Amino acid sequence: MFLHLFLLYAITSSLAASSCNNNHDFPIPYPFGSYNYSKIPLTCSNANQLLIKGYRVLNITPDHILINLPASCNRPVTEFQQLVTQNYAPTRRNSLLLDSCNNTFNHCVVSPSLIKGHFNLPKCKTMNRSLSCYSVYDDVSDTMEFMNLNELEKVGCRDLYSSITIDLDGRTVSMGFQSVELGWWVPGECGCHRKAVCKNVWMDNARVGYRCHCIDGYDGDGFVDGDGCRRVSNCNASKYMSGECGGTTRVAVLVAGIIIGALLVSAIALICYCIRKRTNLRKQTSAKRLLSEATGSLNVPFYPYKEISRATNGFSEKQRLGIGAYGTVYAGKLSNNEWVAIKKIRHKETHGINQVMNEIKLLSSVSHPNLVRLLGYCIDKGEQILVYEFMPNGTLSQHLQRERGNGLSWKIRLTIATETAQAIAYLHSAMNPPIYHRDIKSSNILLDYDYRSKVADFGLSRLGMLDESHVSTAPQGTPGYVDPQYHQNFHLSDKSDVYSFGVVLVEIITALKVVDLSRRNSEVNLAALAVNKIGKGRVDEIIDPFLELNRDAWTTSSIHKVAELAFRCLAFNGDVRPSMTEVADELEQIRVSGWGPVDNYIRKDKDSSPVTVQDGWSSEQSSPSTSSLLSNIVQ
Structure with a gap:
């Protein structure tokens, strides 16, 4: 009975927390909820926005809450202190934009032009003065998670414009203007699922609570009172036989099932092979017709495979410019002596044909001097090829x-x-x-x-x-x-x-x-x-x-x-x-604003062209080596 009541509470709490017209794109995990008896209560504004302490919630992660702190000219610094509660507090990754400070400090400096240009603040009386920026990121060890608000009080600033959240972990950068990051915890002794690790949370050298994180191979919020930890589905035959995945350990039953399944799979595979072979033959004969229909109204030239092969010397390795996820690019010289970049598509199935048709439609629909032009295509001999303009000065x-x-x-x-x-x-x-x-x-x-x-x-x-x-x-x-x-x-x-x-x-x-x-x-x-x-x-x-x-x-x-x-x-x-x-x-x-003499850094002769891919360029140009030039025209 207790289990049913708890499940009902967890479900209704989660639904209620997300009832703000689904006006958020992140899950609401335990211990958050929209009821007063939730460990960390959330509320819903009249505008259907998820709120905490009156601030809009931008995101909730297993460790942090990201809230919106709109820029304001007359927000007292003391308002920031209400964000320190028994369940959460501002982390040290926040940089506060302050004004009317009694003391100067050099934790960080933000220019007035940056604030004016980005925050678009109303005309404030003190906007002509340099704003102060308070941060503790570089002054503490990595073990310190929260801001030291006692140090902030010593600075003696009156107004808090806003905040910038910066997360520098060496691999990604997470930066949010007009936002504050809060670290959250659950007070008391650890109440984590048996497949979760309990992480103690410390602030001002005192333990304030804990968080739970499921171990590798398990998913969930990690709390006993939440949804705990569930095994990530990765069952195989051996685990099934041993009962790890909840399956029977009766080998005879399993072997019989495997034999029947194998015969059934073989039969299906044979049928699928025959269907696929017939379908592929039909698609190969109609590929060129499909491309012609797709490109007929777009006036995209068609190049015979023979001409493309001649232009690249049979797709010679010496003329290969680069390899990407969708194909290989070669330098080619057409019969009119025009140098081009030729992309040979790797995928040739149904999706590949549709992909080429869609790409041709897209490239043919754009016209801008700073976009690489599509010059033509080739669907012939079972190949799908796109021809682009040649760019001699690389990337x-x-x-x-x-x-x-x-x-x-x-x-x-x-x-x-x-x-x-x-x-x-x-x-x-x-x-x-x-x-x-x-x-x-x-x-x-x-x-x-x-x-x-x-x-x-x-x-x-x-x-x-x-x-x-x-x-x-x-x-x-x-x-x-x-x-x-x-x-x-x-x-x-x-x-x-x-x-x-x-x-x-x-x-x-x-x-x-x-x-x-x-x-x-x-x-x-x-x-x-x-x-x-x-x-x-x-x-x-x-x-x-x-x-x-x-x-x-x-x-x-x-x-x-x-x-x-x-x-x-x-x-x-x-x-x-x-x-x-x-x-x-x-x-x-x-x-x-800096127009003046034009840089003398252009090629000497616009009419010069390479005799081969690796030589024939003017002295001021780097050779279009096959290892670098246009090496990233494909993905």
Whole structure:
């Protein structure tokens, strides 16, 4: 009877907590609930928002609560102290934006322009003064979880504008503007499931409670009074025979079942093989017809397989540019002496044909000077091939990492950033439905003869033509560039592209690798490193030394402005990131503010072309080696 009552309580508590019109996209775990007798009570606002202590709940994890702290000119610092309760308190990963302080301190410095540009505060009396930023991240050991509010009181600040939550764990960066991270716990002695580990929570050198975490192989909230820990389903035959999965241990019954099952599976497999063979034959004969129907109205040239093979010398290894998840790219020279990039699709099943048709439709529908152009396709001899324009100066990544050339000037980098942003903004705003790239990175930004940027690989096989409700559980993006919110809700949007582009802006400023295990733990992830330095006003510490050679006042000022823009793009909450249109407009304003003599860093002869893939280029160009040039045109 008690068990039934408890289950009824747990279910109704969970349903009630999520009754705010489902106005949240995260689960409500034990010990949270909407009843006063819940361990950690939640409430529902008149606007159907989930609240705790009157603040909107943005997310709940097994260790933390993320709440919204809207920017305000006249919020007393004492209001922050109410967030210290018997169940939760602000963690040390919060950086508080303060004003009217009696003492000065140098934990971190945030420029007024960054606050004005991002928080869009009303006109405050003290906005012309420098705001103070209080943080304890660098001043304590990793074992300290919570902020020391006693130290905050000593600072003697009157007003609290807002907070920025920064999580630098060396692998990901979690940053949220106008948010506060709370660490939570359950008071008392450990009440964890037998398959869970009890983690004691300490604050001010005193134990305040505990949390529960299921051990590897088990899932759940880990609490005895919650849903405990459930074994992750991974049963195999041996475990079934031993009874570990709840199955019978009668070997005879199992063997008989296996024999019958094997015969049945064999019969089904034979039938499926015959059907598949007949279907594949039919699809092979109709593939070209399907492509012709799909592309007939789009005026996409068709290239015979014989011409493609001749252009690549029979898909010679010497002309291979790169290998990706969807195919291999080769450099090719067509009969009209035009150099092209030829992508040979790896997948040839039904999904592969539909994928190629969709990609052709997408690429044929866009027209922007900073997007790589599709020149044609080939569906012949059982192959699926796409032909793109050839980009002789490789990728932005190669130049930043000094794999090609001797380095790019700041004006060229800023122009590349502006053009790239304009191309992505075009995909987001000018197309209907919008196109989300979903893999923005410096190796997907190609450079032509004059170092103009061309964005490649937009759309890929999934096209990125998503509505707001689309959820994808398939791995997306590249480590170091992926929107941190994607790991929580598997949702990619236009703001996911904004985050990735923010990482590219940091690359342009620093010329550092996006992920570098040789850096110290908190700086392995470039975004984490940049957020830490930019947020503390220490941009000069991470500027590429190459840019110091000709650095003037405008260069310094514009680098700092781009760094602040990158900082806003890297916000954890996608809703507070700027749109790509706003990013492009701001970069253009920064760029035109420094118009002057044009950099003398372009090729000498636009009509020159390679005799082979590896030689024949002018002296100022790096050779389009098969190991690097256009190596990232595929995924």
